[in-house]
Amino acid sequence: MKMIKRLMFLSIACLAVMLCSCAQEQSSQPSSAYPVAVNFSKVGKYPALTKSGAGYVYDDVLEYRVWVHPGGDDYYRAFSTYEEAKRFSEQTEKAEEPLVLVLQREHINEQEPGKFVHVKGDRITEWKVEWLSGSKRGPDTIANFIREKTKIPQSGGGTQSAR
Structure with a gap:
């Protein structure tokens, strides 16, 4: 016992x-008002030159960046959280507002206004931080987005999907 x-x-x-x-x-x-970097050990190790903007959805936040323009060579500092980046931006002369580096495993290409294409394949791009809100890709996000954006108004107030 x-x-x-x-x-x-x-x-x-x-x-x-x-x-x-x-x-x-x-x-x-x-804790952060925005998603934190998905892998802290890789922050600051992504290429400086990436795509810029677009895609409508993201899969992962890779890092937050603050670009600095001191008058010579421009450079950026990378951070795991938005708040760290924002603090650095506010305390550093000639620094821009923070941007976010995101990974898009799938994204939406709009080659011409109103023509949306679902693209599969990894791409890294810098975004404005506010674009993160409501843009995390889920299983049906892209299909739903394209379906909603390609509806054509009909007379009588109804809608019909474009083909």
């Missing part, structure tokens, strides 16, 4: 230690 009580006590103690560890790991994750 004593052995069972000891095993139960040890089991409970181990469980308590594991729960505390998990809570500490979760609390060490930075």
